[in-house]
Amino acid sequence: MCGALALGCGGRPSSWDAPYVAANQNGLAPAYGLTGSVAVVDTALKRVTMLSAPSSLTLTSRSIGLGTDLVAARVSADRKTLFALSRGVQPQRTPGDERPQLLLIDGGTTPQISQRYTLTEPMDQLALDPQNEWAVVYSGAGVVVNLNELVLVNLSQTGADALSFKTLLSFGGSPRRFTFTTPLAVPGGDPRRFLIVERDADLVLIDLAAPEREAVTVPLPSTDTGGTASSAQVAYDADSASIAVRVTGTTSVFMLQLAAPASAAQNFSVVTNLVDVGAQPSAIDFVHNSQGLRLVALVGSSAVLVDPDTATTQSVQMPAAFSGIRRITNELNPAAAAASDGDVALLYGPNIPKIAYFNLSGAPGALFRSIESYDIGVAVKNVIDVPGERYFDRKILETPSQQFYVLDLRTRESAPMKTNAGLTLEVAPDGERVWAYNPGQTGFASVDFANLHPVSLIAERGVSNVFDIESGDGQRAAVALHLAGSAGIGATVLSALSPSTAYAHFYSGLELGGVK
Amino acid sequence: MSARFGLSSLLLVAFSVGSPSAHAEPLAEHQPYAQASLGVRVGKVSDSGYDPFSSSDELTQFSLGLGGTFYRHQRFSLAGVGFWDYGEKSSTARGASTELDVHRLTIGPELRYHLLPPLYFFVHALPAFAHTSASLQDSVAQVTRHARHWSYGVDAAGGAAFEVYGAATGFPRPRIWIIAEGGYGYLGSTSLEMLPDVGEGPQRPASVDLGSVSLAGPYFRASAAVGF
Numbered sequence: 001m002c003g004a005l006a007l008g009c010g011g012r013p014s015s016w017d018a019p020y021v022a023a024n025q026n027g028l029a030p031a032y033g034l035t036g037s038v039a040v041v042d043t044a045l046k047r048v049t050m051l052s053a054p055s056s057l058t059l060t061s062r063s064i065g066l067g068t069d070l071v072a073a074r075v076s077a078d079r080k081t082l083f084a085l086s087r088g089v090q091p092q093r094t095p096g097d098e099r100p101q102l103l104l105i106d107g108g109t110t111p112q113i114s115q116r117y118t119l120t121e122p123m124d125q126l127a128l129d130p131q132n133e134w135a136v137v138y139s140g141a142g143v144v145v146n147l148n149e150l151v152l153v154n155l156s157q158t159g160a161d162a163l164s165f166k167t168l169l170s171f172g173g174s175p176r177r178f179t180f181t182t183p184l185a186v187p188g189g190d191p192r193r194f195l196i197v198e199r200d201a202d203l204v205l206i207d208l209a210a211p212e213r214e215a216v217t218v219p220l221p222s223t224d225t226g227g228t229a230s231s232a233q234v235a236y237d238a239d240s241a242s243i244a245v246r247v248t249g250t251t252s253v254f255m256l257q258l259a260a261p262a263s264a265a266q267n268f269s270v271v272t273n274l275v276d277v278g279a280q281p282s283a284i285d286f287v288h289n290s291q292g293l294r295l296v297a298l299v300g301s302s303a304v305l306v307d308p309d310t311a312t313t314q315s316v317q318m319p320a321a322f323s324g325i326r327r328i329t330n331e332l333n334p335a336a337a338a339a340s341d342g343d344v345a346l347l348y349g350p351n352i353p354k355i356a357y358f359n360l361s362g363a364p365g366a367l368f369r370s371i372e373s374y375d376i377g378v379a380v381k382n383v384i385d386v387p388g389e390r391y392f393d394r395k396i397l398e399t400p401s402q403q404f405y406v407l408d409l410r411t412r413e414s415a416p417m418k419t420n421a422g423l424t425l426e427v428a429p430d431g432e433r434v435w436a437y438n439p440g441q442t443g444f445a446s447v448d449f450a451n452l453h454p455v456s457l458i459a460e461r462g463v464s465n466v467f468d469i470e471s472g473d474g475q476r477a478a479v480a481l482h483l484a485g486s487a488g489i490g491a492t493v494l495s496a497l498s499p500s501t502a503y504a505h506f507y508s509g510l511e512l513g514g515v516k
Numbered sequence: 517m518s519a520r521f522g523l524s525s526l527l528l529v530a531f532s533v534g535s536p537s538a539h540a541e542p543l544a545e546h547q548p549y550a551q552a553s554l555g556v557r558v559g560k561v562s563d564s565g566y567d568p569f570s571s572s573d574e575l576t577q578f579s580l581g582l583g584g585t586f587y588r589h590q591r592f593s594l595a596g597v598g599f600w601d602y603g604e605k606s607s608t609a610r611g612a613s614t615e616l617d618v619h620r621l622t623i624g625p626e627l628r629y630h631l632l633p634p635l636y637f638f639v640h641a642l643p644a645f646a647h648t649s650a651s652l653q654d655s656v657a658q659v660t661r662h663a664r665h666w667s668y669g670v671d672a673a674g675g676a677a678f679e680v681y682g683a684a685t686g687f688p689r690p691r692i693w694i695i696a697e698g699g700y701g702y703l704g705s706t707s708l709e710m711l712p713d714v715g716e717g718p719q720r721p722a723s724v725d726l727g728s729v730s731l732a733g734p735y736f737r738a739s740a741a742v743g744f
Contacts, residue, residue, distance in 0.1 A: 010562060010573035017571070019611030044610075059722070460718040461656060482656050486611055490656030492718075506717075508656035509710070509724030511610055512568070 013516055018044040020511035022464075022483045027072040027124070030483050033467030034107025035079050035429050038479050040489050042511060043070055048084065049489060049510055050111035053469060053477035056495040059507050063514040064105055064113060068098050069122075075107070077130040079429050081114065082107050085137060087122035102126070102137060102153060109472045117153055117162055129155075129180040134195070134208060138175055147174035150197070152211050164211045173200025179234050180208075184241040186268050188260030196243065198231045203245065205258075205270065213267055218256060221274055223249030237286040237293055242308050244295050246284045252276045253284060253297055255308055275311045277304040282323035287343040289360035296345065296358075298322055303347075303358065303371070319373040320354050322347035326383045328357075331393045331409050346409075347371070348380035350400060355380060357412065376414055378403055388431025391449040396425060396434055404436065406452055415452045419445075428468035428496065430476065435466040437480070444480060446499050455499050459492045460506060468496050482508070546633040546679060546691070547593045548743030553581035553695060555739020557601045565708055565729030568609035569616035569650065577603030577618065579737055583626065591630045597640060598623035599671075599737075609726075613653040618731060620646040620701075622671045634679035638697070644669045646703050646731060652710045652724060659717030661710035661724055669732065673699025677741070693741040698734070705730040 022030040023041040032039040037052040047063045054060055066073075067086030074083045082105040089097040100122040104115040125139040135153040140146070148168040155162070168175070177198040183191035192209035205216045223229045231254075233246040241258035255273040262269040281297035281304070288294070295306040301321045305314045329343045342361020348354075356373035376397070384396035397405035397414065402423055405414045419436055420443070426435040437444035444463050445456045457480075464483040471477045476497055482490035490508035494501060557579040566573065583597035601620040608614060624642035631637060650663045675697025682691030708726035 010560065012564075012567035012571055012573075016567055016607075016609055461658070484656075487655035488610070488612065501719075503720075505720045505722055506657065507722045508654050509612070509652065509661070512612070512724060512726060515567075515610065516564075 015045055015515045019486045020044060020488055021486045027126075028070065029073070031465050031467070031481055032073065032075045032082055032107075033079065033426065033429075033465070033469065034075060034082060034111075036109035036470040036472075037107050037111045038465075038467045038469060038481065038491075039073075039082050039105065039107065039111075040481070040483070040510070041066075041070070041073060042489075045515070046070065046086075047514075048073075048082070048105065049513065050105070050107075051479060051491060051510065052109050052111060053471040053479070053493060054109075055473050056471045056475040056477040056497070057493060057503060057505055059477075059479065059491060059493045059505070061510045061513045062111060064111065066103060067101050071122075071124045072126040074126055074128050076128055076132050078132065080107055081105065081132070083126060083128060083135060085123065085126045087124075087141075090122055102135065104155075109470055115155070115158065118160075119151060119163070123151065125175075127178040131180065131182075131193075133193070134180060136178055136195070148199075150175065150206075152195075152206075152208075166206065166211060166215065168197060168199075168204045168215055169217045170199070170202075173202070175199055175204075177231075177234075179236070181236050182238045184236065184238050184258060186241045186258045186260070189267065191238070194258075196234055196236070198234060200230055201228050203231065203234075203256075205243075205256075205268075207267055210267055214265075216266075216268070216270055218270055218272060220245065220247055221250060221252065221254055223247075224251060225249065233284060235285050235295070237308075240293050240308065242286065242293065242295075244284050244286065244308075246281055246297075249280070251279050253281065253295065253306065255295070255306075255311070257308065273308075273311055275306050275313065277306065277313060278302070278315070282349075283325045285325050285327060285345065287327060287345060287360050288341055289343070290341050290363065294360070296325060298325055298347070316371065318347065318371055319356060320352045321349065322352060322354075322356060323349040324380070324383065325358070326395075328395070328409050331395075334392070346383060346395065347373075348383060348397070350379050350381040353377050353379055355397070355407070355414075374412065374414070376405060376416070378405070378416075380405075384425060384427060384434075386427055386431045386434075386449065387429060391431050394449055396427060398423070398425060404434075406434070406447065406449065417447060417454060426466050426468065428476070430468070430470075432476075433468070433496070435468060435478065437463050437466050439464050440484075446478070446496070457494070457499055457501050459501065459504075461490060461492070463492075488512075543591065543630055543633055546630065546682070547585050547588055547628070547636075548583075548595075548691065548693075548741075549585055551581075551583040551595075551597075551693070551741045551743040553579070553583075553693075553739040553741035555579045555581070555695070555737055557599075557603075557735055557737040559701060559731070559735035560733045561729075561731050562733055563705075563730045565705070565727050566616075566731070568607070568652075568708075568726055569614045569729075570605045570607050573733075575603055575605060575618065575731065575733075577601040577620065579739060581739060581741070585628075593628045593630070593636075595626045595628060595638075596624070597626045597642070599642070609652065612655060615651045616729075617649040618646060619648075620644055620703075620731075628677075634682070635676065637674070637676045639674040640671070642671045642673075644671050644701060644703060648706055648729070648731065650708055650710065650726075650729070652726075654710075654712075654717070654724065657712065657717045657721060659712040659721075661712050661717075663706070663708050663710050663726075665706035667704045667706045667731075669701065669703035671699060671701045671735075673697045673701075673735070673737070675699075675737075689744070691743045693743055695739045695741055696737070698736045700733070701735050702732045703730055704732075 489510035622642035626640035
């Protein structure tokens, strides 16, 4: 009939035949929370649907194209920007085929593309600098792949000038983890930032002030049995330009001291040392006590203090075998932290129903009195920071069970919060409250740090994520997403400041917006 | 091209069959006092608002027509005609089932010219009233959303009718006509803000805004009619 009548011919864009499917591939999450919007990844249409709230009870959506073959997406540490890495059209057949790119989307109340970096080759992995100065793209999948080639993206620049291509000399292996340091006070030069690349059997140090200069590769020590070791954790101290590496399979901590260049070809040199702490440590960190800088290594039921200059050690008995350490000096006294001669650290562990405060300001001989433990009845698997300026002295203690604790570091009081199901926590970017939910269930709750009053809420559909965003009118909106398989994109939006489902609005069909 | 070929063929048949009796038969008996038709209307809807409801631009409707001649002057006659066209289209929009029901009522004058007793040509411009009911199965809200609206426009078309059965003389005797017309049907846009019916689905549901749809476009109608 179509041909005979010459009327009905013509189709529709194929987008209408591509169901939305919540992203679940490696490197991608279904949704990302930003400061003023929520990004829902829609890989079927190569786009992200940005949800923003004009007011605390309304939601609008806008779709932004992400490029072909999205492989990784990350949110910046300040949650202001979404980074999306795509491989483009592969293989390239025409000059107009889309190139690989790194796209930056401003996640404010009016989401928009803020920057686009075109790459020369498709790559799969993305690492971000917590200070938003750098991004690293690496690990390609071409016919020939240089596993040790990094593309350093200077986020303060635009276009091709922003890209630096760096091939790391290798003793074998490929990049596994990246640490962007704060400015390290390296002798013989201005303080500058470094990128520490952890690979299978070595570390690479890249001076970010001169990334074109040759990187320094430092092989890791062998295990105690002579095998190949790998790094498990990197810690650094900015003032002394010291780096410590916790290495698997050895009772020693690998210490690196960045020093003045030994030759004109260098812009810094590295002095290494191995310090035996008696057993394999479970965590390390740098602290200051009254005698200066020390490395703390948690070893069984002991905390071993290492003097980086002399490699001498001092052991302190802990009330339990804590395996996690978090420096909390800044949170307790932000004004005096820079000049502090005694740090305070929080000790915890996933198998110990206690936490402890490790106060390093006492005299060296009184270390045995420096650890004060508190029995909270549950183990702590993770310590979550609270952003913002109001409740920075609070920590969220995430437990392996269906509870979490809000810990006031000043009063040392902890408020247990019991949930009736599993637990996922989302701290509001303004640092005023924490949201708890169990993905797939309808129940979710907010706990306001001002009064620790929990407000339990029941959505009308299962909740996959909860995000707390700034609304266009300067208030805050809570967006409870309803993403389940290929059903579509839905959300319940309610005021984050006075949450109540009695006034919430329900949105769905958001995947249908802007289809062309 | 094929439509033009069809019309030419029809004319050729008309001349070959109708010419011998053209001077013998009285024309008025072939100018139907009343006529009822049944047929199919196929329209092309190119508006992007139609895309969620159809994988093609075609909209096929069942067509029922009524008409009556109220003025005759030699080969010319003026009739009043009206049509009710009904059609539905279903599809999926990104996996969600969709459906569009369209009722279209048109009524107005039709000018006819009898080239031969069994063949006449006509033109008409008919005011149109359409009711569209769009629905969307919302899997997240677990509810059916609707957008129901009236819209208004006009159908402007021309065509030809050929008498395929009927006595040469005598009145009243039924005559059967085959009618073909083509033209353009204009209809205004209607909103596609899809909402559940009151009391259904989640509390305070926001609409799913699919924009708007206009069912305007060229169309072709083929029908068979009984006339007296």
